[in-house]
Amino acid sequence: MATMHVNGERHEAPDNRRNLLSYLRYDLGLTGTKYGCGEGLCGACTVLVDGQPLKACLSTVGSVAGGQVTTIEGLANDGELHPVQQAFLDETALQCGYCIPGFIMTAAGLLDRVSHPTREQVREALAENMCRCGTYLRIERAVISAAEIANE
């Protein structure tokens, strides 16, 4: 059994070996975190564990036991969007949107560590996230402007 907090709520997962992405999506119904490849190569499944981005598809619930897991559903604070979410809206940094939760979680993790990332730092942090609609430049602009919003 693994105990963890997901978006501030305490949960007990019965089987330590349960895949974290499957647990979040199908057992808890948090389908905002996406399956993209199951190999940790596209970033669609990125969540924050204790504030750090983690590829849920390669993790088990046991590996995050005792941790604070944040998914895209838990990122807004009391209905107020996280600066990264707001910036993605402002820049229309999305098309189909399937990869976007993963990008937003990765970017939120980056801004937690680096308050004013350079373009190169943004690119390096987001290089493991894949967007097939090709909205990368908008995503890059959104993350840089989110840093500005967050620091206001």
Added chain:
Amino acid sequence: MSEQETGGLVIQGPAALNFPPPSTGYARSAYGNVTPDFGPAPWVSVRPNGHVRVFAGKVEYGQGIRWGLAMAAAEELRVPLDVVEVVLGDTDRTPWDMGTFGSQSTRYTGVQVRKAAATARQALLVAASTTLDLPVEQLRCEGGAVTSASDPARTVSYAELVREHPGVRDLLEDVPVTPASDFAVMGHDTGRVDALDRVTGKAVYSQDVRRPGMLYAALLRPPSYGARLVSVDDTAASHMPGVVQVVQDGPVVGVLAESDEQAELGLSVLQAEWEERDDHISQWDLPAALAEHPHDPVTIQDDGDPERGLQRAAHTLEATYYIPYVSTVPMEPRAAVAEWDGDHLTVWAGTQRPFGIRGELAADLGIDESQIHVIAPELGGGFGAKSIYRPAFEAARLARTAGRPVRVAYSRQEEMAWTTFRPAALITIRSGFASDGALLAWDFNAIHTTTDRPMIGQRGSESPYTAPDRKVVVSSGPAPLRPGSYRSLGGAVNHFAREVHMDEIAQALSMDPVELRLKNLEDRRYRRVLETAAESFGWEPHTPGSGRGHGVALGWDVGSYAAECVEVRVRGKEVSVDRVSSAIDCGLVYNPEGIRNQMEGSIVMGLGTALYEGAEFEGGRLLNGSFARYRVPRINNVPDMDVAIVGDDNEPPTGAGEPGIVPIAPAIANAVYDVTGTRLRELPLQRHL
């Protein structure tokens, strides 16, 4: 048949727009016998609360159709965007639609929604004239109400009007729509209407659909293409924890379990015996197989006599180009949930053709279309390929046997190996030209691996360059991988060969490639996109020793014109595309921000096909069917991009989702030649550098 929209004011009109499309018979050749429902069907309704609902059989896969249609309705009804709800892709609720492909949504559906909304506006004005006792000429629609032009106090809301005058009206074909000069919403940059759900994780895609009592399926796949199942032993699998049933229904064999992981574990111990084929064409053999076995040639362009033209020309060139299969790679692997209620079936399937899939399900299951309801949730990318949607059939068969709802969700590996590919092609071009660059003869011979879908290879094969003697012939050839739709179909493939060849002519004559193209283009719209892209790029002829290469290409797709100029650097085998200037003419502009988004996306997608992408296969097995071995562009591969939109308001709106991809691969190849002096005629470039 569409469900009647009850309450409020409903505008109904013909469905099955542009069916079959003129000139090509595309729908029939592409998708077999579909049975269109020509309506009438509801297109727009003004609800009793004054909100507006739009209905369209199209689906949303990122192209922003919900956004575009909401803007059209908001414009014509003079309401804010946030009171417009757009209902898409639902066979019980929306007008029949052939499918969301070929960049037709704005061209046809958008026009229909404008007319329906303008009809509603006119009906509201007439109703308000009675209520306010004022002539229609003195009334105007504004902010969800009809108000006297001279006395703002005399006003009545849409909500009141439709409660007093509910009913169904016919769409007026000749209703005056708002002229572009008066646009307040359309033609302007607005926030995307469905973006909030996408940044908060609320948007529901096929992979996210869950139903009470739903079982998770893991499907048995053959070891190689075309393998025949000899026997299955499910003894071990059916005893695995959580496994409810192993179902074999015709060609579909699935392990059904209470969770996704249990289904996968069950599948891993399912014993199957296969008989594999031994006549597979591998990637290495494909170019030769295409050259040796073309069939069903279709003449696309036939002017004069190219043989005569080639003999007369001062200069001639002949070159052969090879474009491999590419995987589509939408971010969301296909998924479907099927649920039976007696003999009625509901399927949630993120397909680009909900109505077509309904018809095919009916045929596959031996039931009537009226017993089937197909709902398309959000699509996590499609790019044309999700017109073909196997999991809907697999889920429906498994659920029928199981007696419980069943979810079939493809893994990334299944999505890559068991869906479709953009066909490969071998293209030979012979050209003849004068010393001043005037093109005299053009002989274009393409063989695409398209089997039963030849229109994929025909798209974009016609040459825009004037020449007295021209012949373009497109044939089909052997197809070891299953062909499917892709952004621009084979348009980008044909453009690659043509636009690289134009560069080779410029090279042979030491002419500037922009100047050479302009010399051979009469169509004003081609010239304008090329001149615009070249100007925003700051085009200049080759500068030796700069370490940077410049390349240019242009093209046409879905009624729109596009040109792109690129700058690259090459280090070893890694090509970096640093900037792209593009221009598009797609006629009247509805949604400029949507167009820019689509152009950028097309450029990035085409960059992948230019530099990295190519399906590898041998012995009926896909060798690079995972992200570990199939590279697509990442954020650090993306160039700076600018997009100029240069269409005229008096030209009809044409597609914006696909034209951007047709010039990009040849422009990059031409730029790589510019900096390296190596002429590459085969994609992906990085594999051949």
